[in-house]
Amino acid sequence: MTGSQGEGASEHVFATLPEIPQRQADASVAAGRLVVALVAVIVLCVTVFAVVIGQLFEGGGDYAEPHEASIGPFEFLVADTLPPGGLVAIALIALVAVAGAAIAFETIAALLSVNPKRDMLAGLREPVGLDTDDDDQSVRVTILVPAHNEEFSLPVTLAALKKQTRAPDRVIVVADNCTDRTVEIALEMGYEAIESVDNEHKKGGALNQALARILPTSGPRDVIMVMDADTSLSPRFLEVGAERFLEDPELSAVGGVFYGEDGNGLIGQFQRNEYARYSLQIRSRHGRVFVLTGTATMFRAEALMDVAAARGVFIPGEAGKVYDTAALTEDNELTLALKSLGATMVSPIECMVTTEIMPTWKNLWVQRKRWQRGALENLSAYGITRATIRYWGQQVGIGYGTVALNLAILLMLITFLAVDQWIWFPFWLVIGFIFLVERVITAWSGGWKARLLAVLLLPELAYDVFLQSVFVKCLIDIARAKRTTWGHVEHTDSATP
Numbered sequence: 001m002t003g004s005q006g007e008g009a010s011e012h013v014f015a016t017l018p019e020i021p022q023r024q025a026d027a028s029v030a031a032g033r034l035v036v037a038l039v040a041v042i043v044l045c046v047t048v049f050a051v052v053i054g055q056l057f058e059g060g061g062d063y064a065e066p067h068e069a070s071i072g073p074f075e076f077l078v079a080d081t082l083p084p085g086g087l088v089a090i091a092l093i094a095l096v097a098v099a100g101a102a103i104a105f106e107t108i109a110a111l112l113s114v115n116p117k118r119d120m121l122a123g124l125r126e127p128v129g130l131d132t133d134d135d136d137q138s139v140r141v142t143i144l145v146p147a148h149n150e151e152f153s154l155p156v157t158l159a160a161l162k163k164q165t166r167a168p169d170r171v172i173v174v175a176d177n178c179t180d181r182t183v184e185i186a187l188e189m190g191y192e193a194i195e196s197v198d199n200e201h202k203k204g205g206a207l208n209q210a211l212a213r214i215l216p217t218s219g220p221r222d223v224i225m226v227m228d229a230d231t232s233l234s235p236r237f238l239e240v241g242a243e244r245f246l247e248d249p250e251l252s253a254v255g256g257v258f259y260g261e262d263g264n265g266l267i268g269q270f271q272r273n274e275y276a277r278y279s280l281q282i283r284s285r286h287g288r289v290f291v292l293t294g295t296a297t298m299f300r301a302e303a304l305m306d307v308a309a310a311r312g313v314f315i316p317g318e319a320g321k322v323y324d325t326a327a328l329t330e331d332n333e334l335t336l337a338l339k340s341l342g343a344t345m346v347s348p349i350e351c352m353v354t355t356e357i358m359p360t361w362k363n364l365w366v367q368r369k370r371w372q373r374g375a376l377e378n379l380s381a382y383g384i385t386r387a388t389i390r391y392w393g394q395q396v397g398i399g400y401g402t403v404a405l406n407l408a409i410l411l412m413l414i415t416f417l418a419v420d421q422w423i424w425f426p427f428w429l430v431i432g433f434i435f436l437v438e439r440v441i442t443a444w445s446g447g448w449k450a451r452l453l454a455v456l457l458l459p460e461l462a463y464d465v466f467l468q469s470v471f472v473k474c475l476i477d478i479a480r481a482k483r484t485t486w487g488h489v490e491h492t493d494s495a496t497p
Contacts, residue, residue, distance in 0.1 A: 035380045035395075036479045043399035050404075057084045066423050077423045101393065139242040141298070142170040143225040144210055146203045150229035151180040153356070158189050160232040166239035168225070172214075176206035182229075203294075204323035204330045211304065211322050218301035227296035227353075231258075234352035241298045241351055252303035252343035255289050256296035256353035257282050267364065268357045269446075269453050270463045276446040279349070287346040292338070294331030295355045307337050315340050316381040327381075329374030336378055339387040361466075368467060373474040399475075402468040405461070 066077040143161065147154055154173070161171060173186035176196045186193040194213070196206040207226060214224065223245055227233070233256070241254040257279045260272035281290070304322050311317035315337045317324035327333035338345065358364040376395065382388045416422070436457055443454040453459060476482075 035376050036475045039395050039399050042396045043403060046400050047403050057087045077421055079423050079425055082427055139223050139245050140221050141168045141223050141238055143168045144172050144174050145227055145229050146174045146206050147182050147229035148176045149178050149180045151182050151185055153230040154182060154185050157229050157231055163235050164238045165236050166242055174206050174210045201325035204325040208321050208323050215305055222301035223298050224301050225298040230356040231295045232354045233296055237351045240348050250344055252300050252338055253292050253345040254298040255292040255347040256351045257347050257349055258293050258295050258353040258355045260357045261354050264357050264359045269449055271357050272446050273443045273450050273453060277442045280442055282347050283349050287348050289345045289347050291332050292335045296353045303343055306341055310341055327378060328370050332375050333378045336382050368470045372470055376474060398471050402471055
């Protein structure tokens, strides 16, 4: 992958591209501010409730005077004070309530496949040339690889396709405003290339142009995969995905479970730990999808036709276009579009994807700001529906987590500066140990480096604060109607001595 080391390795160069055009309708800006206000109000209410509960139980509990203890040559103070029983009971009730809400969200997600809109979409589609080969019941896979100046990443990505246990039927590199050898490399490796024409809408616009050529000739057995040019698929991705489409005629999409490439030191390991935990969540949900990752996802062609037909009717976007080019995060938006239409989707754990890691903190900041702001803006466009309710809950959770974690860190800092000698509380040590074990177990699949970083705890807490800072910055920018920018990691060839 692009982060490999050694002779001939590629060097990351980060380019900040022009501002992204916002949705043109003024109403959407107001809706975005409404999202910010709603998230802020809910977080504030939860925070006030927590403060009130704290005030009610202030000074309660079984207070115990600190006493000296020692382990070998080390001496320290220990206090056996326990929190009030009523406070513990409220905390347990809150945990049960959160678990109940999570189950409710999962139930809503399961019911999304029952949607009357699906029966209406066939009449809205453009006429297509249906496949008449009834004897062939196999899935026909066409892969689209959108690429903007990816001459150093593309050969690795295309070479990985040759290692698939189930070969794709067609591979098309969608070259978007390329000024390097992206097109030539695709042709040299035996694949097709389509160049975008006068495209000002980045990845989504280039894919819309390619899909406008492909979908009109697609039939019921056609599957379209969209994958990034800096991504490598696991060898069985296409095989497993094609099998899932054959087994379930109602399945609309098969997403990938992504992992980070090697390299890039500590910042790379932070991201790999994050991705490892996300993959564990997908496994625990038996492949039920949060977001169809833009790194690599297979779509039934008919599902993409449904989306294009529903734009401007049931869902936001320009009529006849698969991708909403006003969206900052096209994968998140397309996931909401499909779920709003009652599509079923899955991310099998066998469909692994190795994707690019952001090499610097600046790169990561710009990437995550686009992801987070895109998610918030998509919610403002779709509103509160059964397809979006879980994502609303997720944003509220991020907001409350931001308040809770930073207040906890601030409290510990004030305590550390205020006391003459640190006092250890066994009750809270047990709680902290449980949290630490959870962090290590959830990162376990990442190897010894991932486990070591997790067990240190504090560095990952600092990484969480960084991500939460991105969230807060996005809320402020949306409230101020401030535009954001695209960021693209370019690669230049450099040899290390």
